[in-house]
Structures are given as structure tokens and as C-alpha cells.
Amino acid sequence: MAKTDWIRCPKCGSKTRTMIREHTVLEDFPLFCPKCKYTCVIRFKDGKMEETVPEKA
Structure with a gap:
């Protein structure tokens, strides 16, 4: 079974409501x-998250 974990907020570091697996690939994913x-909008690949564009409220 693949390991799963929560995506953490790039601003405050708390858990979001989105869960990912080891080999998940996200492109232009809106994260709240x-x-x-x-x-914000993130990319997730090879276990690394990158914030691409912060969205204006």
C-alpha cells in the first residue's frame, strides 16, 4: 500500500483537507x-511542493 500524507499550507504549515500519495503529481492545483x-496554486511532484501563484482574495 502506498504511503499517504496531508498537504500542508505553505503559509502557516497546518494540514489542509487534501491528502496525497507518494507518487502523486499535481499541476496548477488550487489549495485552500x-x-x-x-x-494558492501549487505544483507537487517527486514529493516536493512548489507554490506557483498566490491567488488574490
Whole structure:
């Protein structure tokens, strides 16, 4: 079974509501943090997350 983990908010570091597996690939994925209400667009590949464009509220 593949290992799963929560994506963490790039701003506050808390868990978001999105869960990923080891080999997940995301491109231009809108990520929302329910704790700090931060929204951004991310890329996730090879276990590394990169914030591409912060969205304006």
C-alpha cells in the first residue's frame, strides 16, 4: 500500500483537507487552508511542493 500524507499550507504549515500519495503529481492545483484561509496554486511532484501563484482574495 502506498504511503499517504496531508498537504500542508505553505503559509502557516497546518494540514489542509487534501491528502496525497507518494507518487502523486499535481499541476496548477488550487489549495485552500481552512485554518488561515490562504488560497494558492501549487505544483507537487517527486514529493516536493512548489507554490506557483498566490491567488488574490
